[in-house]
Amino acid sequence: MPGPLDGLRIIEFAGLGPGPFACMMLADHGAEVIRIERPGGTKGGPESDARTDILLRSRKRIAIDMKSDSGKAVLRDLVATADGLIEGFRPGVMERLGLGPDEMLLLNPKLVYGRMTGWGQTGPYAQMAGHDINYIALSGALHAFGRKGEKPTPPINMMGDFGGGAMMLAFGMVSALLHVQRGGDGTVIDAAMTDGSALLMSMIYSFHGQGWWKDERGVNMLDTGAHFYDVYETRDGKFISLGPIEPQFYARMLELTGLADDPAMAAQTDPTKWNEMRDKLTKVIAEKTRDEWDAIMTGSDACYAPVLSLTEAPDHPHNQSRATFATAGGVRQPTPAPRYSSIATTPPEMPDGQTHARQILADLGYSGGQIEQTLAQGGVS
Template sequence: MPGVLDGVTVIELAGIGPGPFCGMMLADHGARVIRVERPGNAGRFGEGGNRDILNRNRERIELDLKNPEAIAQIKELAKSADALIEGYRPGVLERLGIGPDVLLAINPKLVIGRMTGWGQEGPMAPLAGHDINYIALSGALHSYGRKGEKPTFATNAVGDFGGGGMMLAFGVVSAILHVRSGGIGQVVDCAMVDGAAILSAMTYTFLANGQWQDERGVNLLDSGAHFYDTYETKDGKWVSLGSIEPQFYALLLEKTGLDADADFAQQMDQSRWDELKGRMAEVMLTKTRDEWCTIMDGTDICFAPVLSLTEAPKHPHVAARGTFVEDAGIVQPAPAPRFSATPADPVKMAGW
């Protein structure tokens, strides 16, 4: 069955991380994504790149972009493509002879998605960087971590993938919709520093309204509260609690046996959070993770066990939804989100 992006053709100039993630998102949902690799590039995760989940569901061609004949092929592909995505530093595409001016002259309806850390302009635009640097400059990293401890980053999720690849996919699809409604092609300047900043919009809202201290680990959603945190269990594993609303908090106190303790009655008294967190931690250590699951599963406490990467695909809820799939012996996240009328095809790792 055709996916929701059936009929969309995207040229992907191969890179790593956020660019391929964008290509995966588009390809998962039916776009024809042609990944342009360097000749002889076996990929970073096995022969032909076939062990890299980010490169699934693609067509693949090999072109040496330093060769004029290869550049001519890119121009030919661009004539009928809807979009081209790339993750080079600013100016590289222009030096190759396939910058936006050239490509838009060939195809005025082309969307050119440019994935960088610092953006196409600005004092830091030409500099190298990685996820940790982009989220640091956006203010996001400052908010992640425990009180009095150093900032803790979320394994490339905020900069590279959420603020980068997924933002680029949104931008490219939006620009294609603009073209199909009668508009012209254009450049999508996707900078991970911008993406990390916009992912922090809620935090900046709280800060602007005096509901957030500009300090990590002391606020409602950053591990400051005793009812919104992770806790170690008797067997050395972990559980997560998110009992913000009063009715959910009441259930938490009931199931932990703390409902008769008057100290826990003033849920939002921040002056007590550190003390209550310590006492909650003592309670959580009295049972194993599975014992807490037996007590709390099926309730509105807002509870979940902290599962490892190998445990998560086997959880009954995750398994029932098919959140993970397996192809070519690789367990991997299934395409998301889900469309009722145009579901994504099964993932394809083989054939690279």
């Protein structure tokens, strides 16, 4: 069955990271996403081949010289038929190309124009270069990641690029598209990774405001300060995760680790005892291999999971049972999420190295002669 976004056309201006991820999500859920690339093609990331870049899956691709007359004509025709547009350039770049929101919304008043940046379209930092690590530093998020007494540890680029950036943009696009479908006008979405990563910290800001989250790393319940919310090394040098916050789950964890009768482990929520209890738990966990703990803990309410590597995770029985990973184009990759009970997501389809210029132009209503003429002019391929 068609996906929930079936029938929507999104124009994507090629970029890296969060923009492509947002477009991947929209394509995963049924939208037709047409990726505009520079002549000669676009790599998906540093030293990468677009044919193996998961973020570029399930798209139509066309190469357009945005400075050529023929290229601009095709772009305008595409935008005129589109429901949404996504770009991730520094503020002002699209305006200088004559493709800014004012021009595009004049051409298509119902257009949802999504803009993905790190700092946002306005503010003192708006024109500065930056990356995920910088954006989450400014929002207060990076300060919270790390162990006690250690410097902040970037959570790779999950929080700024993808959580605070791409997913916020995808949510904004769907929200604005729904607004248009209900009779509203098109709009511009200013999706900034600083804003998004700050929003992701809402619960922590709430806890801090309530007085029970210290503005320090590694001393709170969820930041490795508590012994019952941490990772532990096993005898074979692997790791397991434990997170039994609720008293009944904590009690079950103590039973399975053989520490239920140790009076020193009873003061679960007393921060002054956390280090002592962590030492005991560390020693016990180190006595068995990860597989041995897996056999003991799996199926229980101890709030346990093995810490799996990127090569291990796709083969885990739970992930296999839910088809959490699939192989497409020879590339093993996560499948679309979330799932729906009565509508389908789009099975991953990797780029084949070819553009879809002829098909896209035909879909726009170009005749065979017009297609050949447009391609011959060299601005579109």
